Amino acid sequence: MGNAESNAYQNHLSRFLPEEQSDIDGLFDTLSGSSGSAGAKNAKAAKKTVTLAALQAHTREPLPEAMTARLYNGMKSIDLPGKSAGLSEQIAKEQFVIFMSNLLKGNADEKISIIMRMIAKKGGPLKGKQIQEFTEDLITSVVHVLSYRKELKGWSLENTRDSASGVKALASELLSELKLPDGTKPVGSQLLETSFDQSVIEDWVYRVPQISVFLSVVIRQGLHVLHSLPDQTNDILNLVPHCKGIKGRGVVSLFDIPAIIYINSHLPAEMQHKWQLLFSSRLHGESFSQLCAHIVNKGPCIVIIRDLDGFLFGGFASHSWEVKPQFQGDNRCFLFSVFPTLAVYTYTGYNDHLQQPPAVSQRGFYTGCHGSLGSGRCP
Incomplete structure (x- = not known):
């Protein structure tokens, strides 16, 4: 040599x-x-x-x-x-x-x-x-x-x-x-x-x-x-978060593994190590009151929704949900789509209407992060 x-x-x-x-x-x-x-x-x-x-x-x-x-x-x-x-x-x-x-x-x-x-x-x-x-x-x-x-x-x-x-x-x-x-x-x-x-x-x-x-x-x-x-x-180390609350319950997540990896990478570092299931309409019923009962005061969370056309989308709420008229959250909130396309839409600074629970808005979850998604409401 x-x-x-x-x-x-x-x-x-x-x-x-x-x-x-x-x-x-x-x-x-x-x-x-x-x-x-x-x-x-x-x-x-x-x-x-x-x-x-x-x-x-x-x-x-x-x-x-x-x-x-x-x-x-x-x-x-x-x-x-x-x-x-x-x-x-x-x-x-x-x-x-x-x-x-x-x-x-x-x-x-x-x-x-x-x-x-x-x-x-x-x-x-x-x-x-x-x-x-x-x-x-x-x-x-x-x-x-x-x-x-x-x-x-x-x-x-x-x-x-x-x-x-x-x-x-x-x-x-x-x-x-x-x-x-x-x-x-x-x-x-x-x-x-x-x-x-x-x-x-x-x-x-x-x-x-x-x-x-x-x-x-x-x-x-x-x-x-x-x-x-x-x-x-x-x-x-945090590529895939630990999954809690699904095993043995017959639940099939709306997420696929690549989507989990990608969305997890956009979470704050301290929140990337574990995802805990809080609510599933298949387990808890299709009820907003049940949804609120399971997610209020439980810390930051991810919401994913499938609509009647099969589209999958949702958002990350950076603060614990509270039933009050004021908007919550900060610039760590984001929206995402999973199907038919995978994408993350981050905070633009256009307004501070970041998150609000359905029990208050009466129209759905508000996460006003991205103008291209209209008002930022996930109905």
Whole structure:
């Protein structure tokens, strides 16, 4: 290993704590079939390699095959000094460590070249359709691996809406943040046919934190590495809130797993760790008086409603509901839609009519957060 190569490798390795380095070494040894004493292992580390077949065998159950192939392409894309990236079909130890370092510890600039190759083997420019397929694969993999590892914290694929439509809805919402250098945001079929260069996708990754968080979850939980170590951020630890009050009651949530993840990420940090069921019309009856009895003075809450057309929408009330004529809440209140589109509409400052219970308004819940939803009333 040359000095430049050695220094670059050591710089990436130094980002990890000793116990993290040990975890990564152990995973690479498992994937490459290494064995023997620690001294022999260190001496031969650079000569050992990982194949696509070995990676597929290791992730056959926790990850969909399409995502395993994307991880492999990302590792293979790492350019080592004196070597051409992508020429070898096997992953060297240095490539493996740099891949982990850039995606788990790096900034958007360090991540982007790898992500480009994960989206398409040849890199950019990339069509919107390719980015859409990658984003849907990524979200699908997060749901799959969290379910496989039993990390859904009381939620399940059985007690929530079908996640397949939720995957597409969340992907569409994240892709809506793709914008061209002139600031325009292509939509619909135009987005799918538009070509995006690396700088645009880097800007997107920087502005859409879910991409980096989801990649971290896929790597940690999919490869089963660094998943129990203390450097995980709250974005990962609170990705899915603990679900309380649904188990054993025959209730199927109006939320799907991707929607839960996305809406939870918009809650204040101190409210992201647990969701407690307060009221369900299936359990408590279709009565506003029953609704008020179950939610008044219970703290901040999320309300989700399905209308007669099957649309799903709701809002987050930042303050405990109280039966009084004054409006309540603050700028943390927001509205959201779940179906047919997933979106969050935050406070605009247009007025302070943030939340008011139906027992007072007599017309429904008020959460006057966003002008595009009219008065902000959820009837």
